[in-house]
Structures are given as C-alpha cells and as structure tokens.
Amino acid sequence: MTAASDLPQVLVIDDEMGPRESLRMLLKPNYQVYTADCVEAGIKLLKEKHPDAVITDIRMPGASGIDGLRRIREIDPHVAVIMLTGFGALETAQEALRLGANDYINKPFDAREMREVIGRNVERTRLHRTGVNAAEEIKELNNRLLKELAQKERLASLGQASAEFVHDLGNPLTIVWGYVQLLAKKLEESEKDNGAKSQNAKELQIIEQNVRLCRELLTMWQSYGSVEATPHKPISVSALVREVVKGVTAMAAQNGVELKSNLCDDACTLLGDSTQMTRAIQNVIINAVQAVSEKKGTVTVSCVRKDFYVDVRVEDTGYGIAPAQMAKIFDPYFTTKQGKSGTGLGLYITKKVVEDHNGSIKVDSTPQVGTTFTIRLPLLNN
Ligand SMILES: Nc1ncnc2c1ncn2[C@@H]1O[C@H](COP(=O)(O)OP(=O)(O)OP(=O)(O)O)[C@@H](O)[C@H]1O
Ligand SMILES: [Mg+2]
Incomplete structure (x- = not known):
C-alpha cells in the first residue's frame, strides 16, 4: 500500500457536510483529503498543506467560492481548482473558468466523473510544478554553464x-x-x-x-x-575502427597477441575529428595489446550500432586493473608502465576526446582475467 504521505493531496471546501463527507469517502483510497467548511478555513489549509487540487463549492455563506478562487490564485497560481456548481448554474461556472478555475463539476456529482476530473487536475498541477522545478534547474544549469564558460575562456x-x-x-x-x-x-x-x-x-x-x-x-x-581548432566533419566510426585495427595488427603479431575484430556493417556516422578519434581508439587498443603481451592473450575489438549511438568495445584477456587503481587510470600521467613506454597520458587523452564528441567511456576489469573498455558515441541522426 502507498504511504499516506506519498498520496496526492486534495482540499475540499464546502459548507454542506453531505457533499464534503461524501467527497472525503470517495477520494480517501487514492488521495490525502483535507476538508474545510468555509473559504477562510480552506485558505488556511491551502497555505499549510500545498494540496495538488482544490475542489470548492461556489455557493457558500460568507465568502463565496468565487471569492475563494481569487484568494487561492493569489497564493498559488498553479494549483488546480475545480468548482462545484449547482445544477444549471452554467454562467457561474463560466465566470469561474474566466477567473482561473481549471474545471467544474455539477452537483450532485457522478462518482466516476469526479474521480476522472480530479485525477487529471492533480496530474496537471504536478506537471506544472515539475515544470517550475525544471525551470529552476535550467536556471541553475545556466549559471553553472556560464561559470564553466568563463573558466574555459581562461583555460x-x-x-x-x-x-x-x-x-x-x-x-x-x-x-x-x-x-x-x-x-x-x-x-x-x-x-x-x-x-x-x-x-x-x-x-x-x-x-x-x-x-x-x-x-x-x-x-x-x-x-x-588541435582538438578545438579542427572543425568537426562527418566521420564513420566503424571505418575508423577498421583502420586502427589494421594499423595495430603488425604490433600485435610481433607481440604474439591474437587481435580479433567484429565490426558492424553500418557506417556509424557522427560529426567529429577523425585524427583525434583515431588516436583515442588507438590508445585503448594499444593498452589492451600491451596488457596481454606477456600472456600472449587475445584482444577483441567490436563496433556495435544501437539506435542512436555506437559502442566501440575493446576486450582483452590481460593482467587486468587492480581495484585501487581503477579510479586513477584516466588521470593524466598515471601509469603502471614506468621505465617502459608509458607516459600515462593515453587514457586521459582518450577520455577527453570521447567527451568532446559527447560520448562516454566505461571500464570493467578483473585482475588476472581481463579488461573491457567501452566507448559509447552518439551518432548523427539519420
Ligand atoms: N587494457 C588494460 N589492461 C590493464 N591495465 C590497463 C589497461 N588499459 C589501461 N590500463 C592501466 O591504466 C594505466 C593508464 O593507461 P594510459 O593509456 O593512460 O597510460 P599508459 O598506457 O601507462 O601510457 P601511455 O598510453 O601514455 O603510453 C596503464 O598504465 C595501466 O595500468
Ligand atoms: Mg596507454
């Protein structure tokens, strides 16, 4: 069962106990219901509970539902307000809609219709509130982007x-x-x-x-x-991977490494810099070849197209990466190949290039068993 606090909240304002209580009974299974017998009490609850919808009778002694609606709108312009109108009081309903009510229901109401109307109005409020939150998030994001931009300019x-x-x-x-x-x-x-x-x-x-x-x-x-200097052009990721594999074949053979490839037929086109992307993929494949050299293991390169992206996967049966080093492998100058060729810039550059192409790079590794790097790149819409 859903916890009461998770339920959408509905506020019912009606001076007559009959309709007020029957609405409470009707809505109780799906909503947290608050009731008020006059506008004044309703407004107090509105401020306290921030309900997702308000159902208010129009005709009430003292302040009417229309007065209530005006006050509700001053407090919360977005909460859905449903007016309960007497049979045949179409004009009042119209006036209420003009004043910012979202819906109306004739009294005596039909239970099914009432549920429907409330359901869609609660949804409307929630959507609106998420929209408001989204707008706030966008504003925040904007500020962050501006700050990043300033930082980038400095860089x-x-x-x-x-x-x-x-x-x-x-x-x-x-x-x-x-x-x-x-x-x-x-x-x-x-x-x-x-x-x-x-x-x-x-x-x-x-x-x-x-x-x-x-x-x-x-x-x-x-x-x-030169990453930022070269304008991006359409490039075929699968063709590029094929070229890189070809280029590394000799090196793999010299090291007694089996290099397998499984590349999709699709071009997998994206806008990018082929020199940088070649270097990025090359780094990962060379690392894999280096990791299996001692064991004379296998490196498998695959290129698989999904709907909007392509996965370039480099799998090796090499020495793997120790868990403690996992977090550092993308750091500049981190290398476990001291004294050999390593500068520790390979993966740092790869990650940067992949991210410049709005992609991501992921690694899975088991020491002594092997490592898989997956580069995911979004494709041009075609
Ligand atoms: N396939 C792999 N298997 C095991 N370890 C790996 C693998 N790929 C990367 N690493 C680890 O990540 C470290 C960093 O890799 P990176 O490519 O950035 O630098 P490097 O290969 O050491 O030197 P460089 O690429 O600059 O010549 C490596 O030193 C190695 O410890
Ligand atoms: Mg490397």
Whole structure:
C-alpha cells in the first residue's frame, strides 16, 4: 500500500457536510483529503498543506467560492481548482473558468466523473510544478554553464600560451636530443672494445630515454592542442575502427597477441575529428595489446550500432586493473608502465576526446582475467 504521505493531496471546501463527507469517502483510497467548511478555513489549509487540487463549492455563506478562487490564485497560481456548481448554474461556472478555475463539476456529482476530473487536475498541477522545478534547474544549469564558460575562456588563453610554449620548447629539445645521440655514438665507438657498458653509457642512456619522453609529451600536447581548432566533419566510426585495427595488427603479431575484430556493417556516422578519434581508439587498443603481451592473450575489438549511438568495445584477456587503481587510470600521467613506454597520458587523452564528441567511456576489469573498455558515441541522426 502507498504511504499516506506519498498520496496526492486534495482540499475540499464546502459548507454542506453531505457533499464534503461524501467527497472525503470517495477520494480517501487514492488521495490525502483535507476538508474545510468555509473559504477562510480552506485558505488556511491551502497555505499549510500545498494540496495538488482544490475542489470548492461556489455557493457558500460568507465568502463565496468565487471569492475563494481569487484568494487561492493569489497564493498559488498553479494549483488546480475545480468548482462545484449547482445544477444549471452554467454562467457561474463560466465566470469561474474566466477567473482561473481549471474545471467544474455539477452537483450532485457522478462518482466516476469526479474521480476522472480530479485525477487529471492533480496530474496537471504536478506537471506544472515539475515544470517550475525544471525551470529552476535550467536556471541553475545556466549559471553553472556560464561559470564553466568563463573558466574555459581562461583555460583557452592559457592553452594558447602553452601551445606557443610547447612549440618553442620543441626546438632546444630537438638540439639536446641530437647532441645526446651524438655523444652516445661517440661513447659507443670509444668503448667498442670494452664489451660491457660503462657507467657513462648507462647514464647517457637514462638522459636519452628521458629526453625522448619529453619529446613524446610535446608531440602529444601539440596534437591535443588541435582538438578545438579542427572543425568537426562527418566521420564513420566503424571505418575508423577498421583502420586502427589494421594499423595495430603488425604490433600485435610481433607481440604474439591474437587481435580479433567484429565490426558492424553500418557506417556509424557522427560529426567529429577523425585524427583525434583515431588516436583515442588507438590508445585503448594499444593498452589492451600491451596488457596481454606477456600472456600472449587475445584482444577483441567490436563496433556495435544501437539506435542512436555506437559502442566501440575493446576486450582483452590481460593482467587486468587492480581495484585501487581503477579510479586513477584516466588521470593524466598515471601509469603502471614506468621505465617502459608509458607516459600515462593515453587514457586521459582518450577520455577527453570521447567527451568532446559527447560520448562516454566505461571500464570493467578483473585482475588476472581481463579488461573491457567501452566507448559509447552518439551518432548523427539519420
Ligand atoms: N587494457 C588494460 N589492461 C590493464 N591495465 C590497463 C589497461 N588499459 C589501461 N590500463 C592501466 O591504466 C594505466 C593508464 O593507461 P594510459 O593509456 O593512460 O597510460 P599508459 O598506457 O601507462 O601510457 P601511455 O598510453 O601514455 O603510453 C596503464 O598504465 C595501466 O595500468
Ligand atoms: Mg596507454
């Protein structure tokens, strides 16, 4: 049974006990009913209870139902008001409707009709109230969006400055990289006969590795910087996934990894940036290949179209993700591949690109069993 507090609330105002009590009995199973024997008492209850509908008699001693209606409207412009009119008092009913009543019912009333009229009027009030709430939510959302926009503008100017910074940093870094390689070569030649690597060579290798990492980071930043600059064009997600899989095939084979794909025939078209989307999907597939390399496991890439979106799923039978790390994998620079290739920017970039395309990315993983990444992208209406 529904708790009394969950029931819609109806306020009945009628000076005559007969109709008042019969309405209470009629409505009690489905509504929380409040009754008042005059306008004054009704208004008090209206303020206290905020009912979803008010049923008021028109003809009452003292303040009439019409006076009552005026006062109700001053207090709550949206609550549904149903007027009870004497038989044949059509003119009064019309006047009430003009004054803002929502419905009327002739006395003596028919139980079924009464239930119907109340049902639809309660619904009307509720819809209206949700509408008012929605309007408030929209206003709140608007304010938040404005704030975000201001923040984005700040970030955009910062982004512009850092794009220039990244570009300028590239040149000296390329020079350092060149000299490090030159030195490494010289050292290698001078130590050719020694057999084992000298301490100097080892240290130089660390420098080299880290300069390489810096260059990779710069390349990533530069390509990521172009996300907003390139206008979105229609792209086929399934064609793009097919290309990425093709591109990764050699790498998978070298690592003894089985790479399977199951792509739908539909083009799965959306407006987007194909370079960025390629990179986003590539990151996830490469991660999967890396995760299964040791085990020589399997990576399955699928592309499944649903009505308005497409799911790109990358499933692997690799080492999985520890629960404690789950929350961090999308953070920039989070990596468990230290010393290897990892910069920890892969998934961060993927998530950003997917979200720029109004999509989402989800991950399910069981340590030692495998991981599934699902990228969901909304499609163009067609
Ligand atoms: N398929 C996967 N299986 C297991 N762990 C994964 C998988 N994909 C991502 N991870 C975990 O998430 C971390 C972050 O991934 P991300 O792609 O961002 O960086 P990375 O692969 O370490 O380095 P990068 O992609 O920058 O070369 C990884 O280091 C790894 O621990
Ligand atoms: Mg990665």
